[in-house]
Amino acid sequence: MVSDRYRMHRLRSGDEWVLGTLARGNARFGDGSEQDWLPPLGSEEASKFVNDPRTVCVVAIDMATNHIAGFVYGCILYRRHTKLEHMCIYEIGVDIDHRKEGVGPLLLEGIAGEARRMGIDRGFVITSESNREAVKLYSDFGASRSPGNDLLFGLHF
Template sequence: MEIRRATTVAEHLYDGPPRPEWAERFLAAPGHLMLIAYAEDGFPAGLVSGIEMLHPDKGSEMCLYELSVDEGHRRRGIGRALTEALAAVARERGCYDMWVGVDTDNVPALATYRSAGAADDGVFAMLTWEFEAKGR
């Protein structure tokens, strides 16, 4: 397996079809990062995306935004390797931590993140504001 910074999108790893203009914008935005894990045959087997956030009083932290592993390539350590690779980039960039929001019943994701060294930070509520997005 090889992990490389994404320069294009691997459509099968998303929840829905990626929009080319959104993918281009994400990949070009400062502080945005996407890594793709390639299987030995060159197949894009997984991806992780992160967004570096800068706080005036804390410095920067990395948010693990999304992790996806192709169904046929799961349970081989790809998710852990991608998470560890993103954490390594966060450390290189001087981030003071990395975090991810996970549904408490998402057992595979929790196991993956814990195996990559994450610790529970307590229970929290996530509140959202939904806006009608242009082009959806």
């Protein structure tokens, strides 16, 4: 999938600043229930994030304004069955000014392309049934839905 308006960019070393931009603009990328501002990672943690070969973060950049229109990130997760490596998509967000512009599908194709380059052909994402936009995005992308009502529990260690 190619766009005349947006270019996809995988974060690499030197792109640590993007994480701070995403944290400061957090409310623009969510459903409105998130905090307006989240403290960004420290420089050492941001460097680890962008340099970790098992973490993939792709941003969509509006070529007219050079602003971040959206992002997706995930990580390679080892599974005990089917195939060892899967791409676990952790989060996808589209800026409020770029919704309904096709950014979500571009981001999914961007992370899928990165996964394919890494030899990974399977992945998964967890979302809430109530997040209709996400359910539609993943369904339209061709994702198969698991039966039942999965719940996600956050743990602190």
